[in-house]
Amino acid sequence: MEKLGIKIMRSPANSKYVKRLNRMRIINIIKENELISRQQLAEVTGLTPPAITGIIRELIDTGFVKEVGLGESQGGRRPVTLQFNCLAGYVIGIEITSQEITIALADLKNVPIDIQRIKVDMKNPDVAVQELINTIKKVILHEDHQSKRFLGIGIAFPGMLNTHEGTVKRAVNLGKKWNGFPLKTVLTQEFNIPVFIETNSKVAALGEKWFGGGTNCENLIYINMGEGISAGIIMGESIVQGSQGYAGQIGHTVMIEQGALCNCGNRGCLETICGIPAILRKVTAELPFLANEDALQQRFAIHNEIQINDILEVALQEDSYARDVLRQTSRYVGLAISHMINLYNPDAVFIGGKMSIVAEIFIEEFRNVIATHTFSEVGDATPILISKLGIDSGVIGACALALKKLLKSPNSNIFEDGVDNVEQK
Structure with a gap:
């Protein structure tokens, strides 16, 4: 498990940050190893058994980890094995082009599903963004998704971006009306969950790395x-x-x-x-x-x-x-x-x-x-x-972007409540 490149911090100035970091990295160890025990986690991370127990209790309480039976005995009692629960949350991925919105849904581990394409003229953001909001709402409010917890939205956008602010700097194929548009802010305020925006080719590369031929x-x-x-x-x-x-x-x-x-x-x-x-x-x-x-x-x-x-x-x-x-x-x-x-x-x-x-x-x-x-x-x-992702690489990459931000960053708010339902406005 050391080959995963996961390092656990043990002597911090900021204990809250370190706890968050350790919790996030333990999630990724469990996610990458399918089945693992608390004892094995302690051995790999160097954290004390009580620290591991506390973190695992939180992960089980929030639904991200589940106990799935007993492992092999190493001379004592058989250990309880843990598994990452990829259905604990979902992300929405979106690719924007000048005449189309492509939207997909992904759990926390698997290739995105339910990919849909909607013809929309995206050149006027004042009109197009409302269409985008309506499209996202239809996915969240669909009867098959009523019980799902949505944790984030990833956007693949065709232009130059300030990704930290989530603003469009220049979108030559969409037009000058998009220049300076605060897309991240608008969507975050509407859905109250994290929104991550990146250029389409970059998220497509990420999608290829996570789900395609580049693993x-x-x-x-x-x-x-x-x-x-x-x-x-x-x-x-x-x-x-x-x-x-x-x-x-x-x-x-x-x-x-x-x-x-x-x-x-x-x-x-x-x-x-x-x-x-x-x-x-x-x-x-x-x-x-x-x-x-x-x-x-x-x-x-x-x-x-x-x-x-x-x-x-x-x-x-x-x-x-x-x-x-x-x-x-x-x-x-x-x-x-x-x-x-x-x-x-x-x-x-x-x-x-x-x-x-x-x-x-x-x-x-x-x-x-x-x-x-x-x-x-x-x-x-x-x-x-x-x-291998074909014409869906952008929207699959948008899902991968959201998953990477939620599952790999110690600043992730993945443990906070996602969107359980959205009211029609």
Whole structure:
């Protein structure tokens, strides 16, 4: 259990803080070890049996730990074994994009469930946030959730954030009305439970680490390919933030000097070539030149518009125009990934986001570019993998964010009452 990296503080200046820290870390020892006795906890932590007994009594009283039978005798009475109760509380995870809210529910240990998508225009926060509040209330008030205790809300947001304050600094794909919006404060006041906000690619990286293909990776990079393109970086089990919390903005790496104007104000950014809006603009401009029998041309004739899902679905066809478009853009993303590999030397790179459903189209091109733009010792040793979480990586990561904040921080208020019910307003 020492390999879990858990240290117990025993000589504090602040006894209340240390008690909280010890209690939180004991929860994680129990959570990671499935079944364990009080005696084993005392041996691992160095805490006295009375201290362990007191902490376990609190954890049982609050429902986070339960006694589940007797362990093997070590020469005396058989010890009572303890187990983490993952159903003692729940978190809500939310991913926000310009036209959609995705929401999921998770217990304290398992992969999130009940993932729902709601079409909402999120560009005007004065209207959109009320829709977000209503969506959260519907989940909490659902008849299947009446007995659940909700402990926190995690938000995956597409923009630059002050995560401590929970305010939006800049959201180039949502619009200027979001600048300075105090999203955390608004939601905390509405639901009276902790709200945690982080950029979508960072929480997606965390989701990949907790629930996806990165569970055995200490260092990983997650590339979010969606409306925008960004990276979540985990090094040494921690999310790389940068001095202002803005690390990972690879979508605004300039790829073409004096290229197309980007929402950020610069020209030739990666997003102006490979983001979903850029792909839609390119396809719409080139549709008049396609043959009538082209699959996208036929869809346009029926619906008088082309959506990204049309492009992704048609791209699954060999030798289609849609596939060619995606392949053309993939080289630029491959270059950005090459830079990330050279800079961070990760165990693996995961490709996720809305366009991950056709990531097989990109992977070979990515690998080809990486082979010629990285040190061979690094590039050859770095697998490029498709996220196991697919298009749900952001919302699953939002659940992981809330769980990490609640279960890993000594300042967590997880032992306080969560939301048992919410009144309609």
